[in-house]
Amino acid sequence: MTALVYLEQTDGAVDEPSLQAATMASSLGGGAEVHAVVAADTAALAPAGPLPVDAVQVAVHEAFGSYAPLAVAEAVVELAGRLGATCVVGPGTERGNEVLAHVAALLDLPLAANCVAVADGGVTRVRWGGSLLEEARVDAPTLLLTVQPHAVAAEPGAGDPPSVETFTPTLSDAALALRVVERVGAATGGVSLADARVVVSGGRGAGSEEGFAPIEELAELLEAAVGCSRAVTMAGWRPHTDQVGQTGTKIAPEIYIACGISGATQHMAGCKGAKRILAINADREAPILQSADYAVIGDLHEVVPAISAAIRAARSG
Numbered sequence: 041m042t043a044l045v046y047l048e049q050t051d052g053a054v055d056e057p058s059l060q061a062a063t064m065a066s067s068l069g070g071g072a073e074v075h076a077v078v079a080a081d082t083a084a085l086a087p088a089g090p091l092p093v094d095a096v097q098v099a100v101h102e103a104f105g106s107y108a109p110l111a112v113a114e115a116v117v118e119l120a121g122r123l124g125a126t127c128v129v130g131p132g133t134e135r136g137n138e139v140l141a142h143v144a145a146l147l148d149l150p151l152a153a154n155c156v157a158v159a160d161g162g163v164t165r166v167r168w169g170g171s172l173l174e175e176a177r178v179d180a181p182t183l184l185l186t187v188q189p190h191a192v193a194a195e196p197g198a199g200d201p202p203s204v205e206t207f208t209p210t211l212s213d214a215a216l217a218l219r220v221v222e223r224v225g226a227a228t229g230g231v232s233l234a235d236a237r238v239v240v241s242g243g244r245g246a247g248s249e250e251g252f253a254p255i256e257e258l259a260e261l262l263e264a265a266v267g268c269s270r271a272v273t274m275a276g277w278r279p280h281t282d283q284v285g286q287t288g289t290k291i292a293p294e295i296y297i298a299c300g301i302s303g304a305t306q307h308m309a310g311c312k313g314a315k316r317i318l319a320i321n322a323d324r325e326a327p328i329l330q331s332a333d334y335a336v337i338g339d340l341h342e343v344v345p346a347i348s349a350a351i352r353a354a355r356s357g
């Protein structure tokens with residue numbers, strides 16, 4: 041049995057959700073050989089260091105200088121065919137799910153997205169924004185799946201780094217036409233929401249765009265990322281890139297500080313991976329208190345500045 045795992049790289053390094061996908065692929069058992077594929081516009085971008093796979097194949101094409109999902113899928117399909125892969129795995133990120141959806145369409149096979157476990161051709165996967173775990177049997181010659189971010193702990197792989205080979209995939213004109221042609225950088229700070237160890241988030245309770253000032257101040261003190269609820273993005277107070285939830289970013293910080301957020305199911309779907317939740321809310325009946333490890337009942341415009349002041353005092357003392 042051969043498994044092929046598609047890895048995404050950020051700034052030349054395999055990102056965390058891809059490492060998690062590789063870890064799940066390597067745990068398939070049955071003596072499966074695990075190959076990884078990365079797409080790059082130069083062979084120099086081959087991942088370095090240990091990975092939990094036996095071999096890495098770098099699909100090299102100038103189209104991969106930007107995000108080109110159908111082209112990546114065609115490269116994955118070509119390699120999977122050459123390897124005789126019986127399982128193709130990808131990270132359950134926006135891009136990983138998009139690439140694997142193209143792979144499924146090209147192969148005319150079903151895709152099990154956002155899986156948390158795989159065993160004997162069956163998968164357990166997250167549905168309905170995390171409120172349901174579905175157990176499904178997949179009836180297909182090749183099992184296609186993506187791994188729900190943060191469902192498994194990433195293991196970098198022990199021993200020697202895997203062998204690395206390159207190949208030039210054959211890409212269709214349609215695939216080459218579908219790619220990112222321009223990027224506009226987000227005007228947010230340096231800490232990425234998806235990877236942050238601490239996230240300070242605001243909801244409708246912040247009251248306005250300006251109401252995020254104390255939340256930003258606390259985030260800066262804690263070197264945290266700022267998040268928000270959909271009520272906030274819908275009001276135009278913060279960009280959608282800050283939104284946590286089912287239709288936003290899924291996060292798994294050490295601590296999630298939720299200020300003025302009620303804790304709707306769709307919001308909790310994005311932060312249930314947090315190790316600890318501190319809720320700051322004016323309403324002691326707010327649903328988020330059922331998931332919170334710590335809570336402060338009060339007005340966030342008083343509580344959050346008080347926490348910042350206490351941190352400053354502790355640091356200067």
Ligand SMILES: Cc1cc2nc3c(=O)[nH]c(=O)nc-3n(C[C@H](O)[C@H](O)[C@H](O)COP(=O)(O)OP(=O)(O)OC[C@H]3O[C@@H](n4cnc5c(N)ncnc54)[C@H](O)[C@@H]3O)c2cc1C
Binds near residue numbers: 268287305
């Ligand atoms: C298909 C679908 C997808 C969705 N996806 C998402 C998603 O990805 N992310 C998301 O967040 N939502 C999502 N939603 C919306 C979700 O259902 C909620 O409407 C939303 O999360 C509510 O945001 P909120 O908690 O900020 O606002 P509210 O529910 O209005 O809660 C505001 C909270 O602030 C408290 N508060 C008010 N004033 C203060 C104060 N001064 N100090 C302290 N606390 C105060 C209140 O007690 C209340 O608990 C989705 C909905 C649908 C239907």
